Amino acid sequence: QKEVEQDPGPLSVPEGAIVSLNCTYSNSAFQYFMWYRQYSRKGPELLMYTYSSGNKEDGRFTAQVDKSSKYISLFIRDSQPSDSATYLCAMSLVYNFNKFYFGSGTKLNVKP
């Protein structure tokens, strides 16, 4: 079993839709949670970063962490064609925070 599971998609939505992207994980010791956006032929770009449980909002993006369910989500409101990319979740341990565990990414396509 992988440490972090993420549906690869592709996920195709119309412009303006609310998008929900999710990851599940197996190690309850994960404490730091990140979402990265990766455009084709580019490096991952940090979108959201949260510690432990709860919600964090930044513009059209909301990150949620549910540690009891070992489940994290990224919501994108009013999705735009420019949001079309692969979204990677990542997480790290409180006692070894240099090592990141990545999901394999969900490819999102927002249609105009």
Added chain:
Amino acid sequence: DAMVIQNPRYQVTQFGKPVTLSCSQTLNHNVMYWYQQKSSQAPKLLFHYYDKDFNNEADTPDNFQSRRPNTSFCFLDIRSPGLGDAAMYLCATSRTGTGAEGQPQHFGDGTRLSIL
């Protein structure tokens, strides 16, 4: 803007011919990482430097080596590239230490390596 810069963006080499990829950063971060990413896969950590301390992942082949001559620069050397080493190689940095636990990693745009 502070950033992580990787050169070259695209590299073509021959089977078995050594190749070096470079990474520089202006973030003054003390940790630098090298990842291998193949199509539709998660980035796979090869090794990282915590300051000058080198940390190799257990499953990183001996064919992959790294050097960090100073805080700003880090190199990935592939001694004898095989066809299976064709991938995107990503460099990342983070700031860590007391009071900076769990800081996110910042990535460069990668070097896409092709093997002929």
